[in-house]
Amino acid sequence: xxxxxxxxxxxxxxxxxxxxxxxxxxxxxxxxxxxxxxxxxxxxxxxxxxxxxxxxxxxxxxxxxxxxxxxxxxxxxxxxxxxxxxxxxxxxxxxxxxxxxxxxxxxxxxxxxxxxxxxxxxxxxxxxxxxxxxxxxxxxxxxxxxxxxxxxxxxxxxxxxxxxxxxxxxxxxxxxxxxxxxxxxxxxxxxxxxxxxxxxxxxxxxxxxxxxxxxxxxxxxxxxxxxxxxxxxxxxxxxxxxxxxxxxxxxxxxxxxx
Ligand code: YXS
Numbered sequence: 001x002x003x004x005x006x007x008x009x010x011x012x013x014x015x016x017x018x019x020x021x022x023x024x025x026x027x028x029x030x031x032x033x034x035x036x037x038x039x040x041x042x043x044x045x046x047x048x049x050x051x052x053x054x055x056x057x058x059x060x061x062x063x064x065x066x067x068x069x070x071x072x073x074x075x076x077x078x079x080x081x082x083x084x085x086x087x088x089x090x091x092x093x094x095x096x097x098x099x100x101x102x103x104x105x106x107x108x109x110x111x112x113x114x115x116x117x118x119x120x121x122x123x124x125x126x127x128x129x130x131x132x133x134x135x136x137x138x139x140x141x142x143x144x145x146x147x148x149x150x151x152x153x154x155x156x157x158x159x160x161x162x163x164x165x166x167x168x169x170x171x172x173x174x175x176x177x178x179x180x181x182x183x184x185x186x187x188x189x190x191x192x193x194x195x196x197x198x199x200x201x202x203x204x205x206x207x208x209x210x211x212x213x214x215x216x217x218x219x220x221x222x223x224x225x226x227x228x229x230x231x232x233x234x235x236x237x238x239x240x241x242x243x244x245x246x247x248x249x250x251x252x253x254x255x256x257x258x
Contacts, residue, residue: 003029005053006036012192013040013048022061023052025107029064030081034088041093046200047192048092050115051099055181062106062129065247075235076138082107086114086144090211093204095195099188100124101181103163106133110141113148116207119177119188120170125163128154132161134243134253136234139219139227147214148174 003026005016015036017023033050040048052059063082068075076083089096089111098115106129112118128145130137145154153172157164169175179187195203234240239255246253 004032004036006040008040008043008045011044011046011196012189013043013045015040015048015050017050017052017060022058023056023108024061024064024066025082025085025111026064026067027081030085033085037088037092046094046196048094048096049099049188049192050096050112051188052101054101054185056102059100059102059104059124060108060111062104062108065133065244068135068244070241070244072236074138074231075135075240076141082111083138083140086111086141089114091208093207094200095203095207097188097191099184100166100175101184103127105129107141109157110144113174114144117176117191118169118174119179119184119191120166120175121181121184122167122178123181124166126157126166126169127161127163128157129161131158132243132253133247134234134237134240134255136231136240138231139224140215143215143217 003017003019005018007014013036015033017029019026019029023029037048063076067081095116097117097119098112100112100118100120101124102121103124104112104126106127109126109128112126129135145158149157150172153164166175166178170178177187177191237258239253239258242255243253
């Protein structure tokens with residue numbers, strides 16, 4: 001235990017990631033976040049802030065790579081801890097603000113982007129990395145990115161797997177506020193105070209309406225099965241094994257396209 005810090009002050013709950021140097025989204029960390037979200041719900045908080053410790057270089061390095069399966073199982077199934085946390089955040093009855101310092105990687109980008117608002121330090125960056133690691137991202141996760149990012153920006157981030165600045169994402173309407181690191185907490189709390197002044201009942205239904213409507217994508221069974229079979233070809237591939245092996249061996253992957 002002990003992978004997060006949490007406080008509640010004036011009906012604002014703050015969850016701080018504290019899971020080592022790069023906050024990998026391990027099952028242990030995700031379980032703690034979910035427990036704390038339930039606790040804060042019971043304490044009738046009006047807003048939740050999700051952050052890392054002040055001054056971090058890395059907000060989160062994304063899914064804990066050591067927990068990605070290498071035995072032919074789908075790496076991002078419905079019950080994967082990251083998928084569970086993202087659904088919990090989307091269904092949470094009050095707004096959640098992601099307060100970002102440092103770099104955000106892989107599945108942590110989806111986690112941050114599925115929060116309701118993003119306040120980011122001006123020098124923070126976001127890198128969506130499935131292609132770098134050889135991971136066939138899941139359908140619902142891709143829908144979450146499409147909800148937030150214009151398609152050409154999303155393709156640039158997916159195909160290149162390179163960090164993009166918070167400033168650029170703010171210009172594209174993805175990041176709500178940019179601040180200096182020193183002003184980041186103030187900017188976040190100002191936004192939280194604004195939210196606290198409007199109706200919690202209405203906020204709750206608006207958030208749920210937006211969740212339902214933004215996920216109302218018709219996907220016929222044949223299309224679903226076809227995409228899943230394409231994903232299986234990838235997570236059954238030697239490239240998938242190579243991506244994870246290269247990460248663990250701290251070297252660049254040599255993908256062969258098979
Ligand atoms: O060597 P030690 O034992 O100290 O461990 C190192 C890293 O192996 C470890 N670490 C991680 N462990 C589990 N899961 C991770 N995602 C992860 N990232 C890093 O943390 C220790 C310190 O890392 P190090 O030495 O590289 O720190 P740094 O400050 O030089 O660099 C920080 C990063 C974040 C730039 C660097 O660690 C990095 O590039 N990490 C991988 C970022 C990434 O590609 N994340 C995607 C994870 S997979 C995921 O989220 C999705 C499934 S998907 O692939 O679809 O996007």
